[in-house]
Amino acid sequence: MTTLNLRSTELEALADALLAIAATLDNQSISRTTAWNTLPTFTDASSLLLSITQLHRHNAVLTDTVHRISSAARVLSSTATTVRVLESYLATVERATDQSPMATAVLHQIAGLGDLLDFMCAREIAALCTQIATPPLRELKDFGDLPATAIHEFNLMNAPPHIQGFVADNPDITLLEIGDGTLVTAIGDIDAADTVATLVAGVGSSDPAQWQGNLDRVRTLHQSTGAAAVMWLGYTAPASIPLAVSDRTAVTGSQDLRAFQETLAHRQPEQRRVVVGYSYGSVVVGNGASASTATSTPGFDAVVLVGSPGAGVGHASDIAGEVYAVTGSRDPIGLAATDFGGIHGADPSSARFGATVWxxxxGHSDYWEDPTFLDRLAEVMKR
Structure with a gap:
């Protein structure tokens, strides 16, 4: 049986209790103010008038507290109204679970909305109590331990139309991050899977026209290995091959990738985390998993460099975690680097680099249709 973290009756009772407390404090404040305002009728001594002014200033703190308590009660009451709607949906859908497989999916959505409502209600009340503006919710780390299903619901509600359309065309994805030109989605449950595989694509991958192709690779990765698979487009990829000569976007993006992997590790410390860098994406991954910056980072248990022009490091030992590399004999990207170096470092599939080579x-676009390659990825996911 699916349940919600929040219950409308409990929220309403708490809201009523807070309103009662606020009313009591407000009456006390009014009584004090009335009594103090009668004092000048007895004397106009400046010392007394100054004391009364100070009393009013102290009383203003109580007035502010009353306002905050009343606002918190209104938040709880509003939340209770929404929870009541979810509870009615939940009861209706649960009665249909035996007749419709879709009902189970709807139950998960309702549970996700309930978790999100709980999270947002707590944020709102925390902001009222501390008077500190809550930071915007942009990255996975901003949501704390909120389940991925709830994060998806938040992102979907706030996504621009073209991303909402993308989700409608791919209902099996979970939106983890959306930004200005960036997108991070998952296929599979990142909260329950034994392994999470993060795919970082290369040139042109920031173009929405390329999203579907990269998502299809992530879906293949999930179906072939059993791991929850993430399409990490959290950086601005070069739009063309000439622009990929520079490593600037890779170095910048690697910091965001590292932060994302650290968040995964924080959410589920026991999971295995494998990062697959494809084409220019391997430059991002190599920099992100660089041993000099990722020594204490548990986000890179293994790195797989696929069709790589170089990984931004000189040797596999410069990368934290296990390192695997593959460059097909028909992949022209093999011309971008040699055993001794290249624009983005030595060829990761060369013997001198020190990776486990497959x-x-x-060809450059054929890896994801190669059963042997996918079997090897599956082995890495399970180690």
Whole structure:
């Protein structure tokens, strides 16, 4: 049986209790103010008038407290109204679970909305109590331990139309982050999976026209390995091959990738986390998993460099975690680097680099249709 963290009756009772407290304090404040205002009728001594002014200033703190308590009660009451609607939906859908497989999916959505409502209600009340503005919710880390299903509901409600359309075309995805030109989605349950595989794509991947192709690779990754798979487009990828000569966007993006992987590790410390860098994405991954910056980072248990022009490091030992590399014999990107170096460092699939190398005859776009490659990825996910 699906349940919500919040219950409308409990929220309403708490709201009523807070309103009663606020009313009591408000009456006390009014009584004091009335009594103090009668004192000048007995004397106009400046010392007394100054004391009365000070009393009113102290009383203003109580007035502010009354306002905050009343506002918190209104938040709880409003939340209770929404929870009541969810409770009615929940009861209706649960009666249909035996007749419709879709009912189970709807139950998960309702539970996600309930979790999100709980989270947002707590944020609102915390802001009222501390008078500190709550930070915007942009990255996965901003949501704390909120379940991914609830994060998805928040992001979907706030997503621009083209992202909402993308989700409608791919209802199996979970929106983890949306930003200005960036997108992070998952297929599979990142909260329950034994392994989470993060795919970082390369040139042109920030273009919405390329999202579907990269998501299809992530879906293949999930279906072939059983891992929850993430499409991490959290950086501005070069729009063309000439622009990919520079490592500037890779270095900048690597910091965001590292933060994302750290968040995954914080949410589920026992999970295995594998990061797959594809094409220019391997430059991002190599910099993000660099041992000099990721020594204490548990987000890179293994790194797989696929069709890589270099990983921004000189040797596999410069990368934290296990390192695997594959460049197909028909992949022209193999010309971008040699055993001794290249624009983005040595060829990761060369013997001198020190990675575990997989043989392949794939072209640059063929890896995801290669059963042997996918089997090897599956092995990495399970180690």
């Amino acid at each position: 043989e392949s005859t794939a």
